[in-house]
Amino acid sequence: QVQLVESGGGLVQAGGSLKLSCTASGLTFSRFTMGWFRQAPGKEREFVAAITWSGASTYYADFARGRFTISRDNAKNTVHLQMNSLKPEDTAVYSCAAAIDTPWVTPHEVNDYNYWGQGTQVTVSS
Numbered sequence: 799q800v801q802l803v804e805s806g807g808g809l810v811q812a813g814g815s816l817k818l819s820c821t822a823s824g825l826t827f828s829r830f831t832m833g834w835f836r837q838a839p840g841k842e843r844e845f846v847a848a849i850t851w852s853g854a855s856t857y858y859a860d861f862a863r864g865r866f867t868i869s870r871d872n873a874k875n876t877v878h879l880q881m882n883s884l885k886p887e888d889t890a891v892y893s894c895a896a897a898i899d900t901p902w903v904t905p906h907e908v909n910d911y912n913y914w915g916q917g918t919q920v921t922v923s924s
Contacts, residue, residue, distance in 0.1 A: 802894050802916075804916070805819050807918030809922075810922055810923070815883075818879040818892055818918060819878050819879075820879075823875065831849065832896055833845065833847065833894065833896075833905060833906075834847045834868060834877075835892070835908065843908055846862050846866065847866055848905035849868045849870050850899060853870050867882075884920075889920060890919075892920050895913065895915070897910050897911040897912055
């Protein structure tokens with residue numbers, strides 16, 4: 799079956815950096831757009847970043863642009879999220895997701911993703 803396993807979360811001070819990774823199995827990774835989403839306590843899940851199957855196109859939420867970088871390694875079935883200049887408001891559970899790469903996928907749309915990981919906690923202290 800399909801599994802997406804995130805790693806790299808943790809506790810970091812404001813201004814610090816973390817690199818999240820998500821390793822996929824049970825699917826043809828290079829056929830999927832990969833996305834990162836986050837959910838803070840009491841808030842809805844929100845889009846962070848996405849990358850198309852080839853890596854040619856990337857998409858970012860406004861709050862992530864300039865601070866976060868999404869990348870992928872299709873040979874290792876892995877997608878990364880490098881997060882710099884972290885702020886306390888970045889505290890959330892970060893989850894990766896996979897969407898079958900078609901012209902109709904909307905990268906920021908939660909409902910377009912077919913598979914989800916369990917998430918990794920990121921806590922940014924002030």
